Amino acid sequence: MKVAITGASGLIGRALARSLRADGHETVALVRRQPNPGEVAWDPQRGTVDTAGLRDVDAVVHLAGEPIEAKPLTGAKRRRLRDSRVDGTRTVAEALASMDGGPRVLLAASGSNYYGDRGDEVLTEASGPGTSGLLTEISREWERAADPARAAGVRVVAMRTGIVLDRRATILKVMGTLARLGAAAPVGSGTQYWPWVSLADTVGLYRHALDTGEVTGALNLAGPAPVTNAEFTRTLAKVLHRPAFPVPVPRALPRLLLGRDLADTLLFTSTRLLPERALATGYRFTHPTLEAALRAVYGR
Numbered sequence: 552m553k554v555a556i557t558g559a560s561g562l563i564g565r566a567l568a569r570s571l572r573a574d575g576h577e578t579v580a581l582v583r584r585q586p587n588p589g590e591v592a593w594d595p596q597r598g599t600v601d602t603a604g605l606r607d608v609d610a611v612v613h614l615a616g617e618p619i620e621a622k623p624l625t626g627a628k629r630r631r632l633r634d635s636r637v638d639g640t641r642t643v644a645e646a647l648a649s650m651d652g653g654p655r656v657l658l659a660a661s662g663s664n665y666y667g668d669r670g671d672e673v674l675t676e677a678s679g680p681g682t683s684g685l686l687t688e689i690s691r692e693w694e695r696a697a698d699p700a701r702a703a704g705v706r707v708v709a710m711r712t713g714i715v716l717d718r719r720a721t722i723l724k725v726m727g728t729l730a731r732l733g734a735a736a737p738v739g740s741g742t743q744y745w746p747w748v749s750l751a752d753t754v755g756l757y758r759h760a761l762d763t764g765e766v767t768g769a770l771n772l773a774g775p776a777p778v779t780n781a782e783f784t785r786t787l788a789k790v791l792h793r794p795a796f797p798v799p800v801p802r803a804l805p806r807l808l809l810g811r812d813l814a815d816t817l818l819f820t821s822t823r824l825l826p827e828r829a830l831a832t833g834y835r836f837t838h839p840t841l842e843a844a845l846r847a848v849y850g851r
Contacts, residue, residue, distance in 0.1 A: 552571070552576045552577070552609045552610065552761065553576070553577040553578075553579065553607060553608050553609050553610075554571055554576060554577070554578050554579070554608065554609065554610050554611070554612060554761065555578075555579040555580075555581055555591060555604075555605055555608045555610070555611045555612070555654065556568055556578055556579070556580055556581065556611075556612045556614060557580075557581040557593065557611075557612070557613045557614055557615035557639065557643065558613070558614030558615035558616065558660075559578070559580035559581070559582075559614070560580075561614055561615075561618075562715065562717060562719055562720070562750070563614055563660075563715065563750070563753055563754070563757070564580075564612075564614045566750055566753070566754045567612065567614075567754050567757050567758075568580075570754050570758060571758070579591055579604070579605075579608060581593045581600070581611075581615075583595075586601075586604075590604075591604035591605060592604070593642065593643075593646075594642075595615070595635070595638050595639040595642045596638065598638070598641070598642045598645070599642070600642060600643065600646035602646050602649065602650050602653065605646070605647075605650065605653050605654055606650070606652070606653060608653070608654045609654060609655070609656065610654050610655075610656035610657070610658065610761055611643060611647065611654045611656070611657050611658070612658045612757060612761075613639065613640060613643045613657065613658065613659045613660060614660045615635065615639050616632075616635045616636045616639065616660065617631040617632050617634075617635040617636070619632070619721065619813075619817070620721065621721050621724070621725060621809060621817075622809065622810075622813075623808075623809055623810030623813065624685075624810055624812055624813050629685065632685075632686075632689060633689050633692070636660075636689060636692075636693045636696075637689070637692050637693055637696045638696075640659050640693055640694075640696035640697050641696040641697075641699070643657065643659070643697075643700070644657065644659075644696060644697045644698065644699040644700035644701075644705075644707075645699045645700075647699075647700045647703065647705050648699040648700050648702065648703035648705070654705070655704070655705055655706060656705065656706045656708075656761065657697060657700050657705050657706070657707045657708070658708050658710055658757060658760050658761065659693075659694070659696075659697045659707060659708070659709055659710065660710050660712065661690055661693055661694050661709040661710055661711045661712065661769070662686060662690050662693075662711060662712055663711055663712060663713040663714075663746045663771070663772075663773065663822045663824050664681070664684065664686035664687050664689075664690050664816065664820070664822070665680055665681065665687065665690035665691065665694065665709075665711050666678060666680065666681050666687075666711075666822050666824065667680065667681015667682060667683060667684050667687040667820065667822075668681065668683075668684060668687075668743075668815075668819075668820040668821055668822070669681065669821060669822060669823065670821050670823075671744070671821070671823060672823060673823050673825055674771075674822060674823055674824050674825065675771065675825050675827035675828070676711075676768065676769045676770065676771055676827060676828045677827075684815070684816055684820065685812045685813075685816055686816050690711075694709045694769075697709065706764065706767050707767070707768075708760045708766055708767060708768065708769065708770050709768070709769040709770070710756070710757065710760065710769075710770055710772055711769055711770065711771050711772060711824075712748065712753065712772040712773075713745075713746030713747055713748050713771075713772060713773040713774075713822070713824055714745060714746060714747045714748070715748055715749075715750055715753050715772075716747055716748065716749050716750060716844045716845060716847075716848050717750045717848060718848060718849075721817075722817070723848065726783075726784070726787055727787070727791070727849075730784075730787050730788050730791045730793050731791060731793060732793075733793050733794050733796065734796050735784045735785075735787055735788040735791075735793060735794075735795050735796055736784060736795070736796035736797070736798060736799055736800050737780050737781040737784050737799040737800065738780055738799065738800045738802070738805060738818045738819070739780070739799065739800070739801070739802045739818065739819050740799070741779060741780045741781030741784070741799050742779050742780070742781065742821070743779060743780050743818075743819055743820065743821035744777050744778070744779055744780075744821045744822055744823040744824070745778065745779070745780050745783050745822075746771075746773040746774075746777065746822045746823075746824035747773065747774050747778070747783070747841055747844065748772050748773050748774050748844075749774070749837065749838040749843075749844035749847060749848075750848075751837045751838060751847065752772075752774065752836050752837050752838055752844075753772055755834070755836075755837060756770060756772050756826075756829055756834060759829060759832070759833075759834045763832050763833075765832055766828060766829075766832055769828070770826075770828050770829060771824050771825065771826045771827065771828065771829065772826070772829075773824040773825065773826050774826070774836065774838065774839065774840070774841060774844060775825065775826055775830065775836055775839050776839060776840050776841065777823050777824060777825065778841050780818070781799075782841070783841065786841050786842050786845060787845060789842070790842060790845040790846055790849055790851050791849065791851070792851075802814070802819065805818050805819075
């Protein structure tokens, strides 16, 4: 199989490309600079892709997007978050739709934020979208941007991804530091569900979607055992052999540090996500529990 990847230099892109190549597959990076051999040029701001470089490609994995950082959102940052996701996806989808005999599979990154703040409701791929929230609104538009490829008969999968557990991930950078200081504590009520998934299973689920023709529409990338923020905090402290601070962090503090929109989106939104389609199509998780996933991250 030959797979083209946007965002190939990012956390998931690097790990996925490495996994594919280890099994004898070929990967091609879509890049916005002058391409080197084995790379393909694209420019999401101009809406262009060098489709000639995709003619012998079997599938495209679209991961590129402005990263979310642990600091308040400016107006310019909000626009970049939206435009990089929506315009990038539309550019790839329209390119595939225009091709005769090009890639017939598109895995397009999306987020668990698609579902919004839903409390204790169990959320599967059949659940509808949320109705409010910055990243919820972006995610809905993000997924619709792939419609040109769907209409052209490309198998499109929206990869609705939870918190990817890795030392380089924003959440673990913050939470891991606090835990090591003995200051790991629930945020807000602590009852909000945090959808998590190990990096190994993130790669595994992308591989599963590439290989499994019946996976279409959407795929939830989340571990099969959802946990609340309080459970996440206790488990992280346990893995790092540190105490869990019993007093919750009031909402006002993260909102002051991150801004209300970002704090509410990253920390206080409750998304009880289940990977129903992955399990129904035979995927077996490498890290089925949060503790197993965190031990893999920290080598404990």
